[in-house]
Amino acid sequence: MADAQALPATPEKLVRPPRRSRWREAYFGTPGNAFVTLVSGAVILLLAKLAIGWLFLDAVFDGSSDACKQSSGACWPFLAGKLRYMLFGFYPFEEQWRPLAALLLFVGSCAVSMIPRLWGRGLLFCWILVILPLLYVLMAGGVFGLTPVPTSKWGGLPLSFMLSFVGLAFALPLGIGLALARASDLPAIRVLGIGFIEVVRGVPLISILFMAAVMLPLFMPDGVTIDKLLRAQVAIILFASAYIAEVVRGGLQDVPKGQFEAGRSLGLHYWQVMFKIVLPQALKKVIPALVGLFIAFFQDTTLVTIIGLLDFLDTVRTALRDPEWQGIAVLEGYLFAAAVYFLFSAVMGAYSRFLERHFNTSYR
Amino acid sequence: MLFLNDTRFRAVFYQFVAISLVLLAGWAMYSTASANLEKQDIATGFGFLSRQAGFEISETAIAFQSTDSVGRAILVGVANTVKVSFLAVLFGTVIGLFVGIGRLSTNPLLSRLMLAYVEVLRNVPLLLYLLLWYSLIILVFPPVKQAIQFLPGFFLSNSGLAVPALQWQSGFYALLGAVAIGMAAALGAHSIARRRRIASGRGGSGWALATTLFLLPVVAVWASGQLSINWEVPELGRFRLTGGLHIRPEFVALLVGLALNLSASVAEIVRGGIQAVNRGQWEAAMALGLPRSLALRLVVLPQALRVIVPPLTNNYLSVFKNSSLAIAIGYPDLVMVSNTVMNQTGQAIETIAIFMGVYLGLSVLISVFMNWYNARVALKER
Incomplete structure (x- = not known):
């Protein structure tokens, strides 16, 4: 009998409760737990009922805006009729295959570039020499018989992606430079770096966009005008670089000082030590955090709608103001935009968590 | 060379x-x-600040009319920014704390529901939410003419919520003094009771005594008959509501948007903080016979605070900066008032310099306060 009561020697021999009883324990273990289960379940059912009712049961699938006015559900004809405008803005209608191709090319290239095994110099050159010029030619035209399209006609989702992706691509080197400046031994350089980073991080993005939109023209010599889109892009680059600098600084601080000293004692120059020894280690640590920042910048590009650029959120809002649909499809438009933003942000968030596991260096 | x-x-x-x-x-x-x-x-310099503003501001945290100066208009903007950020931080932190704890619930249904809440809020831009909440308020509630009166004197319509406003006739300062005295007495009683409990291990928390001490001066002032309060009840006119306290939809949409946005970040921070506390602390608390809720409140949360406070500071600062999105839905915060000033006076450089300076200054103030709080909850090495 004593044998039967002895504790099992190894965990493998532990008797696990049957699956059903574990299930019951998790959901109805105590009266309090049962109450939580019932309330949460009720909330989930209610949300599901609302969603299904709105999306399908009460929804209008075809017909005009009048049919939508009568119904309390979703108005699918609005999405169908306005989809191309919401995605591409005022881009010439017959030419809209170009932003679509650019969008697909961009998303596809990003998806391929997300595989860590492919990272390297080759991929970088491929982006700089092939993908980005191709994207630009597709959007702007002017060669190979493509009609030129001025940037003032660009809009919708391609513009949102461009603002955030180009913003990050240019802000990354600038941010690394700022982080190095902040960590520099030279007091003047350090003070300039700290000053820039702290001022930019202390003010809202909208104020920097205002500066670009309203103030910058005053600082330009007579006759020089800079494209509005370019000004907003520069504002986003400057804003992003300060945040990137802080993330990179975190990575730099994680690299032991001995690495730097060892490099210097080998006779390497400051820049050689930084680029060949310190930065590779520091950047690897902060890649997941950088992806997180990218999600934030992608969401922050919506702010350009306040200074009158036609990003994706702005085209959705304009579509809602169309006299035919005004006041009918507000929820539809915003929820569609929310779904698009959610999709991309959630994918990038999952990717960030994957990278964290991949490098096994949880940031912070 | x-x-x-x-x-x-x-x-x-x-x-x-x-x-x-x-x-x-x-x-x-x-x-x-x-x-x-x-x-x-365009003249340079800050002389335009003393000029007459000449525009109305729909919501004023401090008194303002269009004959006041431009400088005062900007001050109203600052007050509105501070008001909405402060309330958003308050609500967002409380909601976030509960959601973060719910994320760690042993009940799979609740923890997944909270995960969905966080993900839905974090993966969609704040600006989109602000526009969504604002248009929902406008769409769902009836126009002013058919305002719903759900309680006598409470009107709900798409131009906001109108509630009766308190008007003090007399005795305001007496009541204020009574509340202050009562609060001081209650806190004193509580701290004495606490010290005695720690020293002797006996005696309750003294909350009954503390409550009595708090209520006593207030009741005394009320009983003396000095107090006279009027309610200004809003009235439904043909086109608008007059009188009473008016809570506008722009303010509500901004507050809801900022608070929910913050709550999602706070939930993640709280979850991270609680998970950073050693499992042994939980087990030790359980071994002492504390139920899970008390173990969380008395043992784990105080230790988690150390991990939680620094990232919380950054999030509070971003609420404050994000409140500048008010301009998209027409809440007259600092940026929106400055924008109006800019359009009226043409003083772009000075106006932008002013609001950037205000944001920088207040950011520094908030981080100083949070650093002080952080030093308070930080581990005291002996």
């Missing part, structure tokens, strides 16, 4: 070049800007 190989010389040289470049760029911008301004006949 010899000079360039000298490290000390190079250090000075680099710094000299960097500073000269910055100064040169600054000078170039200054000279072109002043030339441009002269050409456009």
Whole structure:
């Protein structure tokens, strides 16, 4: 009998409760737990009922805006009729295959570039020499018989992606430079770096966009005008670089000082030590955090709608103001935009968590 | 060439070049800007601040009318920004705390529901949510003419919520004093009871005594008959509600948007903080016979605070900065008032400098306060 009561020697021999009883324990273990289960379940059912009712049961699938006015559900004809405008803005209608191709090319290239095994110099050159010029030619035209399209006609989702992706691509080197400046031994350089980073991080993005939109023209010599889109892009680059600098600084601080000293004692120059020894280690640590920042910048590009650029959120809002649909499809438009933003942000968030596991260096 | 190989010389040289470049760029911008301004006949300087504003502000945290100065209008903007950020931080933190704890619930249904809440809020831009909440308020509630009166004197419509406003006739300061005295007495009683409990292990928390001490002066003032309060009840006119306290939809949409956005971040921070506390602390608390809720409140949360406070500071600062999105839905915060001023006076550089300066200054203030709080909850090494 004593044998039967002895504790099992190894965990493998532990008797696990049957699956059903574990299930019951998790959901109805105590009266309090049962109450939580019932309330949460009720909330989930209610949300599901609302969603299904709105999306399908009460929804209008075809017909005009009048049919939508009568119904309390979703108005699918609005999405169908306005989809191309919401995605591409005022881009010439017959030419809209170009932003679509650019969008697909961009998303596809990003998806391929997300595989860590492919990272390297080759991929970088491929982006700089092939993908980005191709994207630009597709959007702007002017060669190979493509009609030129001025940037003032660009809009919708391609513009949102461009603002955030180009913003990050240019802000990354600038941010690394700022982080190095902040960590520099030279007091003047350090003070300039700290000053820039702290001022930019202390003010809202909208104020920097205002500066670009309203103030910058005053600082330009007579006759020089800079494209509005370019000004907003520069504002986003400057804003992003300060945040990137802080993330990179975190990575730099994680690299032991001995690495730097060892490099210097080998006779390497400051820049050689930084680029060949310190930065590779520091950047690897902060890649997941950088992806997180990218999600934030992608969401922050919506702010350009306040200074009158036609990003994706702005085209959705304009579509809602169309006299035919005004006041009918507000929820539809915003929820569609929310779904698009959610999709991309959630994918990038999952990717960030994957990278964290991949490098096994949880940031912070 | 010899000079360039000298490290000390190079250090000075680099710094000299960097500073000269910055100064040169600054000078170039200054000279072109002043030339441009002269050409456009725009005066420089801050003299415009004392000019008459000449515009109305729909929501004023401090008294304002269109005959007041531009400077006061900007001050109203600052007050509105501070008001909405403060309330958003308050609500967002409380909601986030509960959601973060719910994320760690042993009940799979609840923890997944909370995960969905966080993900839905974090993966969609705040600006989109602000526009969504604002248009929902406008769509769902009836126009002012058919305002719903759900309680006598409470009107709900798409121009906001109108509630009766308190108007003090007399005795306001007496009541204020009574509340202050009562609070001090209650806190004193509580701390004495606490000290005795720690010293002797006996005696309750003394909350009954504390409550009595708090209520006593208030009741005394009320009983003395000095107090006279009026309710100003809103009235439904033909086109608008007059009188009473008016809570506008722009304010509600901004507050809801900022608070929910913050709550999702706070939930993640709280979850991370609680998970950072050693499992042994939980087990030790359980072994002492504390139920899970008490173990969380008395043992785990105080330790988690240390991990939670620094990232919380950043999130509070971003609420404050994000409140500038108010301009998209028409809540008159600092940026929106400045924008109006900019359009009316043409003083773009000065106005933008003012609001950037205010944001920087208040950011520094908030981080100083949070650093002080962080030092308080930080681990006291003995």
